[in-house]
Amino acid sequence: MQQRAVVILLLAALSSCVNGDCGCNKLDRDASSSKGNIQTETEQQQVCQQQARNQNKHYRDYYAELEPEIEGMSLIPGGSLHVGTNEPHFEADNESPERLVKLQDFYIDKYEVSNAQFAKFVKETNYTTEAEVFGDSFLFKTLLTPQQQAELEDYRVVNALWWYKVSGVNWHTPHGIDSNLNGLEQHPVVHVSWRDAVAYCKWMGKRLPSEAEWEVACRGGKQRKLFPWGNKLMPKEKHWLNIWQGEFPDGNTVDDGHEFTCAVNEFRQNNYDLYNMVGNVWEWTSDLWRSDDKSDAPNRVKKGGSYLCHKSYCFRYRCAARSQNTEDSSAGNLGFRCAKNA
Numbered sequence: 001m002q003q004r005a006v007v008i009l010l011l012a013a014l015s016s017c018v019n020g021d022c023g024c025n026k027l028d029r030d031a032s033s034s035k036g037n038i039q040t041e042t043e044q045q046q047v048c049q050q051q052a053r054n055q056n057k058h059y060r061d062y063y064a065e066l067e068p069e070i071e072g073m074s075l076i077p078g079g080s081l082h083v084g085t086n087e088p089h090f091e092a093d094n095e096s097p098e099r100l101v102k103l104q105d106f107y108i109d110k111y112e113v114s115n116a117q118f119a120k121f122v123k124e125t126n127y128t129t130e131a132e133v134f135g136d137s138f139l140f141k142t143l144l145t146p147q148q149q150a151e152l153e154d155y156r157v158v159n160a161l162w163w164y165k166v167s168g169v170n171w172h173t174p175h176g177i178d179s180n181l182n183g184l185e186q187h188p189v190v191h192v193s194w195r196d197a198v199a200y201c202k203w204m205g206k207r208l209p210s211e212a213e214w215e216v217a218c219r220g221g222k223q224r225k226l227f228p229w230g231n232k233l234m235p236k237e238k239h240w241l242n243i244w245q246g247e248f249p250d251g252n253t254v255d256d257g258h259e260f261t262c263a264v265n266e267f268r269q270n271n272y273d274l275y276n277m278v279g280n281v282w283e284w285t286s287d288l289w290r291s292d293d294k295s296d297a298p299n300r301v302k303k304g305g306s307y308l309c310h311k312s313y314c315f316r317y318r319c320a321a322r323s324q325n326t327e328d329s330s331a332g333n334l335g336f337r338c339a340k341n342a
């Protein structure tokens with residue numbers, strides 16, 4: 001009986017919205033003080049919220065009281081949203097075609113997970129990462145001395161000879177076995193596998209974003225743009241992300257100020273208040289690369305590109321771009337951020 005009343009109220013509110021502005025722009029706390037109106041008011045707010053959602057607006061400004069604020073996370077409005085592109089740069093990556101996905105509202109971390117945050121997790125759980133179990137991880141060549149490079153020549157990645165598999169490297173030693181985390185507390189944790197990322201997010205009461213969620217968050221409410229902020233790489237002649245400048249893989253000119261990772265809060269990139277979505281480090285998502293992959297360590301989708309990406313070689317610091325790694329692998333340019341249901 002009560003349910004039916006609510007439905008009728010909703011319908012009434014909905015029909016009153018069709019022609020008017022739904023009162024969505026004139027919320028006034030004083031107006032709701034007359035008791036009889038309160039339920040109607042709430043229903044109306046929900047209808048307005050739904051409308052804003054359908055229009056894919058960032059409606060937090062209007063209805064913050066209906067969705068709780070979560071520290072360090074942004075609320076991303078769901079709806080029917082475009083992902084992918086019909087102008088792919090890497091056909092083999094399946095960036096195309098553009099397609100519509102239906103998403104619920106969700107939260108996503110504003111920042112990549114930092115070393116300080118991951119350290120807290122490890123301290124409280126005694127978690128051991130896969131790189132520590134396997135005893136190695138992948139390091140970019142400029143982090144090795146010429147002598148180390150010569151010794152490890154046979155441990156390079158075929159087709160990507162600048163990656164070396166190095167014993168003793170893990171998240172504690174991001175720049176090589178003699179390195180440590182001093183000064184890198186606010187940089188993204190790296191050398192973490194997909195499984196490590198899943199474990200961290202779970203401990204936080206969160207989860208990894210799906211690829212569609214990640215991409216919708218990346219797009220910041222804009223349609224068909226390359227980057228979270230638009231189509232120009234450097235609007236206002238400023239650097240908007242941490243990638244590679246100069247010749248790859250030799251001769252990084254470091255114009256953006258960062259040869260390797262930067263702090264997770266360095267580059268704010270879109271209207272959803274998200275940082276380093278593209279560039280800095282690649283980010284794991286929950287999706288399988290191929291949905292029929294039944295292997296023990298299937299490939300998972302990663303997004304956003306990293307500080308090693310250069311247009312000539314890896315133009316993957318775009319929202320639609322995607323790549324993959326097996327879920328047990330780790331590297332010095334691969335991290336993650338978490339998401340949560342709204």
Ligand SMILES: *[C@@H]1O[C@H](CO)[C@@H](O)[C@H](O)[C@H]1NC(C)=O
Pocket residue numbers: 124125126
């Ligand atoms: C972590 O390891 C330490 C030392 O072995 C132990 O005292 C502590 O109880 C462990 N904590 C958890 C959460 O397992």
Ligand SMILES: [Ca+2]
Pocket residue numbers: 242243244245254256257258259260307
């Ligand atoms: Ca850089």
Ligand SMILES: [Ca+2]
Pocket residue numbers: 112276277278279280281282283304305
């Ligand atoms: Ca990133």
